[in-house]
Amino acid sequence: MKLGMSSYSFRPILADGSLTIEGLFDWLKANGAEHLEIATFSFAEAGKEPGYDLTAEEEIIERIEAAAARTGVPVSGLCMAANFIAPAERQAQIETVKRHVDLCKRLGAKFLRHDVVPWAYRLTDTAEFEREFPGIAAACREIADYAATQGVVTSVEDHGFFMNSSERLRRLLHAVDHPNFRLTVDVGNFLCVDDEPHVATRACLPHAGFVHVKDFYLRNFEPGPGWLKTYGGQYIRGSIFGFGDLDTHELLNSIVASGYDGFVSLEYEGGEPSLQGCEVGLVNLRRMLDEIRG
Template sequence: MKLGLSSYSFRPLMENGSMQIEDVFVWLEAHGAEHLEIATLSVAPPGADMSYELRDDAEMLGRIRAASGKTGIPVSGICIGANFIGTDPADRRAQIDRVKGYVDLCSDMEVGFLRHDVVHWGNRSADTPEFEREFAGIAEACHEIASHAHSRGVTTSVEDHGFFMNSSERIKRLLHAVGLPSFKLTVDVGNFLCVDEDPLMGTRASIAHASFVHFKDFYVRRNEPGPGWLKTYGGQFIRGSVFGYGDLETHAIAEAVVASGYDGFVSLEYEGNEPTLFGCETGLNNIRRILAEVKR
């Protein structure tokens, strides 16, 4: 496995200007990371994260290429939002074409993996009737994008992300409906908690279909501890932690990933309240240590 980080992990420092994208690559090189996964919203100008389009930002793309070349840290994948429901046909077509444009960007940058959402992250209307009503259209959009990706040598994926397209059952159902080898799963070992699925069980159920893996950890509480906690679909409360500090069964999850034979990119996605660089460094070291322990 190749261990690295998502640029999302550095988002607080990039937002306040204390780190630039070049600093992220330098940090990764200094800490022995092997890749950087780009979450486009994390490199957006302050206040523009939801409307920002990396593919249209020639200056930022040039800086990323230069920093990658200088440090030898490759860009492993790109993560973008997308929404294929609740829009008129013209907007839906624009969304599909937009994602296909990111496939082209990945191919041009020699980046092999694109993770795209299928609905807005915060869409909580995940009851079965709406999901069933929208599912075929989501699968059709993903199929069209993945077909294009195959022609460009890119693998697309959907992640257990947010509330609507989450749970190992739903993401695998979409995987099988699309039915193309260029469409797989980004398995985020922690995000299953958003819909109250046990992270270890969700990882075990989906890891065989992974093209990319995110490691993260959460604190989990039954009752709301105070501000800054995310309410899950079923009413629990979670907050990001340093990997290895939270309530996930990190050893068992790492063991499941190793036992599956997965040998691709692993990104630490740190989103806790502890200082950013402490969380990134400690989490990366904990992943290394835990993987070494489970491989013995």
């Protein structure tokens, strides 16, 4: 496995200007990260995240290319927003995703994870899901087909509240039915829809093209501000990897046991300073994997 970071982990300090793109790659090299996965909105100006299109930011792209070449830290993939449930806008959304496929090829990244609905969109009822599902599957298939011609693997993640849960992800994978379409398996995000992380992770790992690891605190009541309410009414908050309520050691054991040997991105979204959370989490991730491998 190649262990690295998601740029999402550094979003607060990228947004306020205290960390530059060049400084990010320097940090990755200094801390032994083997790759960077780019969440595209990470480089948006504060408050301009919705609708952000990295493909339109030539200066930023050139800085990423230069920093990756200088440090030797490769870009492994891109993660981006997309929305396929508005028929009038669906084709435009598909074309935007295809442009990001092209950007992956330019950056030498082999993976693109795209959403299918806005992250915060919550399902109203089963009928809504069934109504939107065929259009979502068709859009994913068209993108996967195009990406195959560019040498880029596409995927959907257990992200948000709509296309989440191991069952829905595997159903989408079956409906798309394309060899170039995989899953990005995030061991923690299943909690957003109250899917048990260990069971859901093990169910999805055979279909993984990419893996995210993270940790959460989990409560059955609302402790106060800053906690995310899950679909079923629990509350979660990001933590340093290994500090939270997930059994991170056992989740990593499942990844190793599955035979997965691709890119692994650590995502940090806790309350401690970004660099502290990233550094301690990456150390913990390596230590746990070393213990598991013996």
